[in-house]
Amino acid sequence: MSQVCVRFAPSPSGFLHVGNVRTALFNYLFARNQGGRFLLRIEDTDEETSTPENERVILETLNWLGLEWDGNMARQSRHRERHLAEANRLLAEGHAYRCRCTPEELELKRHAAEAAGRNRKYDGTCREKNYPDDGTPFCVRLKSPREGETSFHDLIKGDISVRNAEVDDIIIVRTNKSPVYNFAVVVDDHDMEITHVIRGDGHLTNTIPQILLYRALGYTVPECAHLPLVLAPDRKPLAKRRGAKAVLEYKREGYLPDAVVNYMARLGWGYGDQEYFTRQELIEKFSLEGVQAAPAAFDPKKFDWLAGEHIRACDNEKLFRYFSEYLLEFTSYSVNESLFAHLPDWRNSLIESVKERARTLSEMLDKCRFCLVEEVEIEEKAGKRFLTEAIREPIRDVLNFIASSAGEPTEQEWMDCLTAIMEKYQLKMKDMVQPIRVALTGSTVSPPIDRVLILLGKERVRQRLEAAMAGIR
């Protein structure tokens, strides 16, 4: 058998939601798993929506997720002449015919058929007329068989079979001489030597007329796999309204691309009890047999959990890179090296202190914002509750410790200092730590206090404690 070749063929609507991207992902995983090729073809025959900007969004999404395609990106619009040539061949070979019914007439016929309770398919008025090309406007229709049935084996859905009497004579070339999608796809997939068509459920019904087209054209019919829908959390189909969100939005929210890939793969696909997958594992373990036939609902909670798993599994160096790039692209913060001059291993310390409590790069920022800025603003409620007269003397002792310490204290030295002061004033750990936490971070929630202390360094600790003291009246 020839080498596996698949394609992702989006129309550039300017929007790639989870469902679209999962289709791309499954194509990608299948190709990589099979050692085959993964091609990209933009279905840009509709000039209205096919703008460079919309195309750019598709490429950016694919690039962000690392779904690299092979070869050059194809544009369906470039193949128009080829499509028309094949249509003419069908005409010449008697597999297609010229239809002179106007759109208005067809509209009326459909309504009439519907009112009479009949199938709305074309009534075949022009089917046997053999109209020549004499200047009268016409569109081209496939002359599909009326007897028997057409069936195929879908790799996910199983055997699908439809009586040919139910199948329409689909239009393949419009009156204005532009090829219709269903036809263009077949010619392109054949020309690109696509062996497996893996696409959304919505195309399942299209497949029957397309198979008829393959046969009429004398092409080999590729294997087909129709992926079940991805549903919004409320189990309604993903739509621009409701849960549908551009996948690039997750980039903005700080999700790691591998987390998005992992979660999307698990939507409709499973591998035993495994939930967490690296990209490599996905490639090794993916198979169409593992794909569910039923639609799957997007679960934001599980996605977040998995996102956290990926943050925790990411090595610190790499995570730091993700983090600083994220800050640069989407926020006004940055990791200013000069703030950490006191800490040799500051990158590691910074990442280490937030990665266990964040699920996204954005949450990482939330957890360490206190040490990325010169000064913190103390939350009013927290200040009122913890920065009270009772803590004045203990804080003074901490300041004395700072004044007397020669170098930069280690975590252990900081904790020894706090412990000693605690004992001196008969304070419990939390009664000592919470006020200091509030003074240093502005919040009652932060990484462990020893981490906070070393990240800030004694100079910034001193400044913040003094500021807090001043605030106590």
Place this chain on the structure above:
RNA sequence: GGCCCCAUCGUCUAGGGGUUAGGACGCCAGACUCUCAUUCUGGAAACCCGGGUUCGAUUCCCGGUGGGGCCGCCA
């Protein structure tokens, strides 16, 4: 309306003619603990319904119900 597809905890799923129907997220309770989080332990929670086939169906078949898709000179 016609045609087609689908159906295991709330969600993602494993499984499959005989199982205490397994895991994960989430939820609840507890442990750990300087907060939050991580981690650990325990708990509640499912085979859509009805017929058949069978000694025995959640599993196989048929029907129903429910959900969804397609029926464009859109893609």
